[in-house]
Amino acid sequence: MSESVIEVRNLSKVYRDFWGRPKVRALNSLSLDVKKGEIFGLLGPNGSGKTTTLKLLLGLLFPTEGQVRILGRPAEDVEKNERIGYLPEESYLYRFLNADETLDFYGRLFKMSSAERRQRRDDLIKLVKLEHARKRQLKEYSKGMTRRIGLAQALINDPELVLLDEPTSGLDPLGTRDMKDMILELRDRGKTVVMCSHLLADVQDVCDRIAILFRGELKVLGSVQELLEAKDETQIMTSHLSEEAKREVEEVLKKHGATVKSVSHPTATLEDLFLRTVAESESRPGRRFEPGERPSTENA
Amino acid sequence: MIHEVPIFHVDGAILAWAIVFVICLAVALLVGFVASLSAYGLGGPKMFVRILTGGLRDLIQVSPRRIGAIATLTFKEALRRKAFLIGLLFLVLFMFGGWFLSGTDLDKPAKPYVAFVMTAMSFLLILMSLLISCWGLPADIKDRSLHTVVTKPVRRSEIVIGRMLGYSTVLTIILVLTSLLGYAWIRRQVPDAAQNQLIARVPVYGQISFVDRNGEPARSGVNVGDIWEYRSFIEGGTKARAFWVFENLNVDTLRRAGNLRLEQSFEAFRTYKGKVDEEIRYSLWLLNPEKDLRVLVDRYPVREFTTDVSDAVVEIPAELPSSDSDGGTVNVFDDLMPNGKLVVEVACVDEQQYLGTAQNDLFVRMPDRTFLGAYAKASIGLWLMLVLIVMIGTTASCFVKGPVATLLTATAIFVGYVFKGQLNEMLLQLQSKGQILGGGTLESVYRIFTRMNQTTPLPENAGTDLIKSLDQGGFGMLRVINLIMPDLTYFNTTQYPANGFDVPFANVLLPSILITLGYFLPLVILGYFSLQLRELEHK
Ligand SMILES: Nc1ncnc2c1ncn2[C@@H]1O[C@H](COP(=O)(O)OP(=O)(O)O)[C@@H](O)[C@H]1O
Ligand SMILES: [Mg+2]
Numbered sequence: 001m002s003e004s005v006i007e008v009r010n011l012s013k014v015y016r017d018f019w020g021r022p023k024v025r026a027l028n029s030l031s032l033d034v035k036k037g038e039i040f041g042l043l044g045p046n047g048s049g050k051t052t053t054l055k056l057l058l059g060l061l062f063p064t065e066g067q068v069r070i071l072g073r074p075a076e077d078v079e080k081n082e083r084i085g086y087l088p089e090e091s092y093l094y095r096f097l098n099a100d101e102t103l104d105f106y107g108r109l110f111k112m113s114s115a116e117r118r119q120r121r122d123d124l125i126k127l128v129k130l131e132h133a134r135k136r137q138l139k140e141y142s143k144g145m146t147r148r149i150g151l152a153q154a155l156i157n158d159p160e161l162v163l164l165d166e167p168t169s170g171l172d173p174l175g176t177r178d179m180k181d182m183i184l185e186l187r188d189r190g191k192t193v194v195m196c197s198h199l200l201a202d203v204q205d206v207c208d209r210i211a212i213l214f215r216g217e218l219k220v221l222g223s224v225q226e227l228l229e230a231k232d233e234t235q236i237m238t239s240h241l242s243e244e245a246k247r248e249v250e251e252v253l254k255k256h257g258a259t260v261k262s263v264s265h266p267t268a269t270l271e272d273l274f275l276r277t278v279a280e281s282e283s284r285p286g287r288r289f290e291p292g293e294r295p296s297t298e299n300a
Numbered sequence: 301m302i303h304e305v306p307i308f309h310v311d312g313a314i315l316a317w318a319i320v321f322v323i324c325l326a327v328a329l330l331v332g333f334v335a336s337l338s339a340y341g342l343g344g345p346k347m348f349v350r351i352l353t354g355g356l357r358d359l360i361q362v363s364p365r366r367i368g369a370i371a372t373l374t375f376k377e378a379l380r381r382k383a384f385l386i387g388l389l390f391l392v393l394f395m396f397g398g399w400f401l402s403g404t405d406l407d408k409p410a411k412p413y414v415a416f417v418m419t420a421m422s423f424l425l426i427l428m429s430l431l432i433s434c435w436g437l438p439a440d441i442k443d444r445s446l447h448t449v450v451t452k453p454v455r456r457s458e459i460v461i462g463r464m465l466g467y468s469t470v471l472t473i474i475l476v477l478t479s480l481l482g483y484a485w486i487r488r489q490v491p492d493a494a495q496n497q498l499i500a501r502v503p504v505y506g507q508i509s510f511v512d513r514n515g516e517p518a519r520s521g522v523n524v525g526d527i528w529e530y531r532s533f534i535e536g537g538t539k540a541r542a543f544w545v546f547e548n549l550n551v552d553t554l555r556r557a558g559n560l561r562l563e564q565s566f567e568a569f570r571t572y573k574g575k576v577d578e579e580i581r582y583s584l585w586l587l588n589p590e591k592d593l594r595v596l597v598d599r600y601p602v603r604e605f606t607t608d609v610s611d612a613v614v615e616i617p618a619e620l621p622s623s624d625s626d627g628g629t630v631n632v633f634d635d636l637m638p639n640g641k642l643v644v645e646v647a648c649v650d651e652q653q654y655l656g657t658a659q660n661d662l663f664v665r666m667p668d669r670t671f672l673g674a675y676a677k678a679s680i681g682l683w684l685m686l687v688l689i690v691m692i693g694t695t696a697s698c699f700v701k702g703p704v705a706t707l708l709t710a711t712a713i714f715v716g717y718v719f720k721g722q723l724n725e726m727l728l729q730l731q732s733k734g735q736i737l738g739g740g741t742l743e744s745v746y747r748i749f750t751r752m753n754q755t756t757p758l759p760e761n762a763g764t765d766l767i768k769s770l771d772q773g774g775f776g777m778l779r780v781i782n783l784i785m786p787d788l789t790y791f792n793t794t795q796y797p798a799n800g801f802d803v804p805f806a807n808v809l810l811p812s813i814l815i816t817l818g819y820f821l822p823l824v825i826l827g828y829f830s831l832q833l834r835e836l837e838h839k
Contacts (some may be wrong), residue, residue, distance in 0.1 A: 058451050061835050078358070081453040092444040094373065096380040108369035109452040153448065 004069075005161055005192045006034035006057060011066035013052050013216075026052040027216040029066070034194055034209075039187050041207035041224075042196035045278060049216040050196035051089050054163050057194075058086060071161060082110065085159035089166055091150030095139035099130050099149050102138065103156055110157045124152040127182070143170035151182070162186060164195040168202045180206050200274050204228075212274065214281045219288060220273075227273060234258075308790065308811040317818045320783050324822065351833070358455040359828060366454055367462045374466025378432055393420055410490050410497035411798050414675075417482040418794040422682050425475060426713065429686045433467045433693030434705035441836050450836065460694060460827035467690040472683065479679045483672065500674035500802035503563070503663035506546035506644070513538035524569045524654055531658045533569055536580070537651030544662050549640040553666060555618070555633045561665040562614040562644065567656035568602040579603070581649040584614060586636045589643065595620050595630050599649055613665070669802045677803035681793030684812040688786060688819060689713060695823040699830035715781065716788035723782050730775060740771025786815055 013027040027049040034040045042050045055061040057068055059075035068075040071083055093102055103124060107117040125134050128148035138146065147170050154162060167183070168176045183206050186193055197203050203210060204224060212220040220227065241249070250260055332351075336344035437459075440446040450456070490498060512518040513535050521532035521542065534540040554560055568580040579601035587594050597620065603611045619629040630636065644662065648655035692712050696705035715723070730736050738744050738754035746767055747754065758764045790811040796803045803809060 055447075060447055060450065061837070076354075078453055078455055081451055084451065086448070086451040088444065088447055090444075092446075092448045094377070094445050096377060097373075101376070105369055105373055106448075106452060109366050109449070109454050157452075 003036040004033045005036050005071060006032075006040075006194065007067075007069040008032050008053075008057070009067045011053070011056060011068060012064045013049070013056060013061060014064045025216055027056070030213075030216075030218050032211055032218065032221060034192060036192055037187065037190055038208040039183060039193040039195070039206050041203040041210040042194065042213060043198065043200070043203055043210055043274065044196075044213035045198060047215075048213040050198075050213060051165055052216075053213070054086075054165055054194070054196060057163065058084070082157065083160045085154035085157065085162040087147075087150050087154040087162075087164045087167055089169075091146045091153070093138055093146070093150065093153065096137055098137050099125060099134040099152075102149060103152060106153050106156045112157075120156060120158070124155055127155075128152045129178070144172060144175050147171055147175070147179075151179070159191065161192045162194070164193065166197055166199075167195055168197065168199055176202065212277050214278060217281075217288065219277050219281055308807050310810065310814070313811070313814060313818075317814075321822060324784070355825075355829060355832065358457045358832070359825065362455060362458050362461060366458045367465060370449075370454070370459055370462025371465035371469060374436060374463050375469050377436065378467065378470040389424065393424075409494040410800070413486050413490050414498070415794060415798040417486055418678060418682075418798060421475075421478050421482055421679075422685075422794060425471060425478070425682065425686055426689060428474070429467070429471050429689040430693055430706055430709055430713070432470065433463075433690040434697050434709055435702040436467070437463060437694065437697040438700075438702040438705065444836075446836050456831040457824060457828040459831060460698060460824050463694045464687075464691050464824075467694065468687050471686045471690065475679060475683050475686065479675070483675055486675075497800055498671040499800050500669040500671050500797065501563070501800055502666040502669060502802045504546055504549060504666060505660055505663050506544035506642075508657065508659040508662075509543045509545070510534065511539060511541040511543070513540045515539035521657065522654065524656075526656075531567055531656035531661070533654040533656050534646075534648050536648035536653040536655065540647070542646045542655075542657040544644045544646075544659075546642040546644070546664050547640065549637060549642055549664060550666070551633050551637050551640050554637075557667045559618060560616040560632050560642075562616065562662060563612050563665045564614065564662045565604070565612060566602050566646075566661050567604050569654035569656055571652050571654070573652040578650070580653045580655065582655050583647050583649050585645040585647075586616070586620070586632065587643040587645055588636050588638060590638055591635065593630065593635060594645070595623055595636065602655065671797065671800075674797040674802045677805075677809060678793035678797045681791050681803060681809060681812055684809075684816045685788060685791035688788075688791075688816045691816075691819055691823045692786075695827040695830070698827040699834070712785060713788065716786045717792070720782070720785065720787050721789060723778060727775075727779060727782055739768070740774050742767045742771050742774070786819060787811075790815065 009031050011027060011030040012025070014022045015024040015026055017023045030049075030053065042053060044050050052061065056063050057070050057075060058081075059077070062076075071080050073080040094105070097105060100121060103121040104117060107120060112120070125131055128151055130145065130148055130152070133141070133145060138149065141149065147167070151164075151167065154164070164183070168179050171179055180202060183193055183195065187208075195203075195207070207224050209223045210220070210227070211218055246263065253260060329352075333345070333348055336348040336351075338344070340347050437446075440449075446459075449459070486498070487495075510518040510521050510532065512521075521534045521540065523529070524533045532542075534542050562584075566582060570580065581599045581601050583599045584597045585594055586597060597614070597616055600614065616632055618632050620632060622628045622630045636642065642664065646655070646657065646662070689709060693705060693709040696708045700708065726736060738747060739758070743758065743764075746752070746758070746764070752758075758768070790808055793803050793808060795801075796808075
């Protein structure tokens, strides 16, 4: 977990209108690294620049300032794409093709024999559970089905690096679970995954490290583990305790000078962090949190 | 009569292409370099070189596999967007066309049928090629489906070429289908009596020269007062003659055919003298100046208004009686065509009447080819034009949206097809005389508003000087347009089968092929850089 797969330095993007006048500053001086083999999450509310970041990484957009290196190459390099898979925000596919034709078409853009292509196509259709709809044109697909074929398309070349833009949007809870499992499986097979999302539970479940963007600025960067860990508190999770056992535990804790603050069931806390970050950023624009530092609780 | 296309010189054309290509390239490089400097300052040149070398690599290392994939996709897209419906439209047109055309009694009844089929076909297919090629890529960019494609290892040059190939394939299939349909329709609809007009004559034209009434060489014949100076007239019963020299005839082919066929379309001019109800006749000799041979073939009536096509044909047997009155014969092929050179002398027989002749009024008719062949070649001419339109449309759609691309391409077609001849003529006039009658755009407007005659010189003042210099700029623009726009007059092959002629290869099909090929590389380069240097966001 040391080699950088993606290096972003001072990346800024200003969208311009037809006449070249600046319209939106979508990204402001973003710097981050993604390490080989990790699942990296880009978080942020709508319009915070997540999609813009991915498009800049892929060379779909040209940066206004700053540099990008992806798999050791510049973003506009075509050959890097041999090793990359990309799931766009809304699967931008050809609606007049069916699932088989779609995978075959994208497969033909890679160096693959036709036997290999067919094999890969069948495996992926099975993986994303679209066997029943493989001969139907994509224009008849539901949103969830489109997401699935979009993922299959992104994996057609067995990429080393997968970029997923809102992979779980439009999926039902089951589909979401499947998608998360697939993402985790990709990591287990040594792939690097970058996903962006505003669905926090998804990110918390799968990501090793995250960055939170707000209005194009990086606010928080670090490992999920570290960011969510409250260093001055300790959480002990046990199986069910009897009343007597609880009382005894409290005794022990009192002996060590600690107090029990609450006894409850664990809850998702990433949501908290996210909301606090947004609130803090709104009241104090321009502030950036250092790795490990967290927005204060008072504002929430 | 066949509308003449400008003679095409292959060497000159290739040289001209290379020169224009290099100039355009140099201008583009210069503009690019300056733009990079102004956009990125001192880092500009480095960027410029990087884009250029990247572009060179992308243009050279194209993969047939990926081009094939994109072409197939384009093909499927066109089919599923129901492009083939145009074929149906064509069918309907045929049904109605047949209805209107039947019952016409023109002197050449086969012609309107053939002309109708070929014109309808060109019109529909040109329209279709324009529409399908100009809207595909912009839609692809708008739907962002192109995003998914360019994040695969696809070079943008491959997208441009693949699109061109895909559209061309669609059009090829539709063209083949409609031509077959059209051919069957012609064969069925043309009246039996006119079926023999469905031929492909192969003419060889000669060089004309004149001798005046005193037997002295003359630059032309007599002008009888026609405004149209196409024909020049020779006086009957005098020493006035018209001569045609035909070169490089294939004597073996003619010998195998057994006779020599000439075909004429002379015109008679009757004065008030002589007998009104008598036909005017011309006589025809074959000469061999080297052997001092001059053999009279026969005298023939001029029947310019006849409906019988065979009246125009002069059949000359292989053996002609020699004029030495010793009863011997002369062999046409052995004695009168040394090295494939044939000299024909024509005189008007009747005193005080005139025979109108033009260079193309007499030609050697080589053995006929099949109508199907000529029809197929005409379709190939149309096909080449469709491919060219697809290439222009695809390239235009790389940098502008569908409607604008359609407009641009339509303008290119219009200029190339309708306006190019005039443009050429005008610029030639400008070059030879230093000015154009009535002046350029602004000067013409000035003349219209001041109601000034075209030939009156402009008053000398600062205003007219400004007008003139601005017009010079306009002429410069026109020169550039003339150089860059394709000359589509070569592609208009309809007239050949309609008039019962074969489609000549060297002067019609070859130029079309070369022009289409010549535009391929520049258009791909232009399309590639347009796609490469822009963000594929819909604006
Ligand atoms: N093509 C575009 N033209 C102009 N502005 C854009 C364009 N795409 C995105 N933006 C703007 O850039 C900002 C960031 O957008 P985006 O990266 O799509 O956000 P996210 O993916 O985080 O929701 C938004 O304010 C959005 O309106
Ligand atoms: Mg987004």
